[in-house]
Amino acid sequence: MGAPPQPAPRGFAMPRPGAPGPEPPQPGAEGTPPPLPPDAEVDLAAQEQALRIAALLDRLDAEFVGLAPVKDRVREVAALLLVDRLRRDYGLASSRPSLHMCFTGAPGTGKTTLAARVGELLRELGYLRTGQLVSVTRDDLVGQYVGHTAPKTKEVLKRAMGGVLLIDEAYYLYRPENERDYGQEAIEILLQVMEAHREDLVVILAGYADRMDVFFRSNPGMASRIAHHIDFPDFTLDELLLIAEQMLETEQYRMTGEAREAFGEYVRLRMAQPRFANARSIRNAIDRLRLRQARRLVAAGGVIARDDLMEISAADVRASRVFRGGLGPGRDSSGE
Amino acid sequence: MRITQGTFSYLPDLTDDEIAAQIGYAQARGWAVAVEFTDDPHPRNVLWEMWGLPMFGLADPAGAMAEMHACRAACPGHYVRVTAYDASLGRQTTALSFIVGRPAEEPGFRLDRQESADRRLRYTLHPYAADRPRGNRYADGSSQQNGARAG
Numbered sequence: 001m002g003a004p005p006q007p008a009p010r011g012f013a014m015p016r017p018g019a020p021g022p023e024p025p026q027p028g029a030e031g032t033p034p035p036l037p038p039d040a041e042v043d044l045a046a047q048e049q050a051l052r053i054a055a056l057l058d059r060l061d062a063e064f065v066g067l068a069p070v071k072d073r074v075r076e077v078a079a080l081l082l083v084d085r086l087r088r089d090y091g092l093a094s095s096r097p098s099l100h101m102c103f104t105g106a107p108g109t110g111k112t113t114l115a116a117r118v119g120e121l122l123r124e125l126g127y128l129r130t131g132q133l134v135s136v137t138r139d140d141l142v143g144q145y146v147g148h149t150a151p152k153t154k155e156v157l158k159r160a161m162g163g164v165l166l167i168d169e170a171y172y173l174y175r176p177e178n179e180r181d182y183g184q185e186a187i188e189i190l191l192q193v194m195e196a197h198r199e200d201l202v203v204i205l206a207g208y209a210d211r212m213d214v215f216f217r218s219n220p221g222m223a224s225r226i227a228h229h230i231d232f233p234d235f236t237l238d239e240l241l242l243i244a245e246q247m248l249e250t251e252q253y254r255m256t257g258e259a260r261e262a263f264g265e266y267v268r269l270r271m272a273q274p275r276f277a278n279a280r281s282i283r284n285a286i287d288r289l290r291l292r293q294a295r296r297l298v299a300a301g302g303v304i305a306r307d308d309l310m311e312i313s314a315a316d317v318r319a320s321r322v323f324r325g326g327l328g329p330g331r332d333s334s335g336e
Numbered sequence: 337m338r339i340t341q342g343t344f345s346y347l348p349d350l351t352d353d354e355i356a357a358q359i360g361y362a363q364a365r366g367w368a369v370a371v372e373f374t375d376d377p378h379p380r381n382v383l384w385e386m387w388g389l390p391m392f393g394l395a396d397p398a399g400a401m402a403e404m405h406a407c408r409a410a411c412p413g414h415y416v417r418v419t420a421y422d423a424s425l426g427r428q429t430t431a432l433s434f435i436v437g438r439p440a441e442e443p444g445f446r447l448d449r450q451e452s453a454d455r456r457l458r459y460t461l462h463p464y465a466a467d468r469p470r471g472n473r474y475a476d477g478s479s480q481q482n483g484a485r486a487g
Contacts, residue, residue: 130395158403162396200398
């Protein structure tokens with residue numbers, strides 16, 4: 001297939017000189033080079049450099065606080081993909097590893113956030129072609145009447161080809177209490193595609209650990225097709241403070257020294273209280289800090305400067321209910 | 337007689353890899369790929385049967401390729417083509433269309449001459465296969481998979 005000579009961006013018109021259209025993406029059709037001789041040597045570090053693996057992993061480190069076991073697994077996968085590529089260069093057998101994953105962990109530990117990054121990561125490592133993320137829940141896979149589920153699930157799978165299919169709260173697919181639930185059908189199609197199109201897409205199941213265990217017990221086929229079970233640990237106090245720091249920075253706020261102290265205390269107290277959801281609770285706390293800061297500024301009136309708009313004071317933090325015994329049981333956490 | 341229609345019609349049949357590359361090209365341009373089939377390949381028959389809906393929003397050729405393989409398997413003795421629809425304003429038309437599957441045997445067309453008033457002649461093309469009812473117009477052989485480039 002010869003490349004079309006500079007097609008206009010739209011329409012069948014002749015290309016005009018001086019106004020070239022965007023460079024069309026070239027469909028890859030390069031031939032495979034002959035295998036390296038058996039006595040050849042390859043510089044592993046140079047290869048790693050060329051693939052920018054180290055840079056990728058560093059960025060992952062910088063973006064995600066904590067999560068050591070998760071990062072270890074990503075590092076292993078990156079190494080495997082590199083070694084596999086070298087083996088292929090030597091003409092050794094190399095099969096594409098199955099990279100379907102299961103993320104389990106408490107609420108707010110970054111399961112969904114990381115899943116969104118995995119596609120991008122695997123694309124840059126050369127495992128996936130497009131690396132787009134298709135995030136679905138039970139609603140998107142399971143139909144409402146007989147014969148509705150299969151096309152629906154297949155449609156979603158087709159959209160996810162070349163990238164990552166993230167099934168959030170995957171255990172809802174299986175409803176043991178209802179024998180005629182269509183979720184089972186979706187699971188069967190999913191399993192079939194996970195096996196047949198192993199090189200085309202990566203399926204990630206995310207959810208809470210205990211329910212996921214029940215799900216896997218009743219769907220042994222699913223458990224065995226997922227090679228990587230990754231457990232997201234809870235964040236420690238220091239990690240949570242670091243996360244808060246990052247969140248404030250991206251929103252262009254900052255805390256005074258006293259406010260920082262108060263916030264440390266706040267997080268320690270909040271962790272001991274019920275329904276603590278790790279980073280999500282921190283996010284909510286920061287949103288409420290912004291509310292209180294805004295109220296303080298408006299109430300004070302007068303002239304304000306740019307710094308006032310950015311600064312969160314200790315009083316803003318101390319006003320939280322968490323310092324006054326916190327939430328009673330059964331209360332919604334919206335007014336902490 | 338080998339029927340030639342659409343893009344690449346004078347090239348040898350595309351292999352699966354080449355088809356995937358073309359679909360990838362269309363998708364990178366934001367065109368929606370669809371699979372169509374027919375056993376009435378008259379040149380004026382532009383509306384072929386649709387194999388499912390056009391696949392909007394796909395990012396990777398694998399999904400469309402799977403549909404194409406399914407269509408070939410389900411419709412032996414049919415012509416199968418891939419079309420790419422460009423929905424952008426000002427275009428809104430098929431931007432690319434090529435045959436990806438054809439019956440093993442193609443008997444071709446006959447030229448009919450019809451006498452009309454004043455010794456005028458009207459000409460029309462008639463596919464030999466169209467004499468038989470739909471569904472068994474071509475030898476029930478499996479549609480020749482592109483890529484098996486039999487000489």
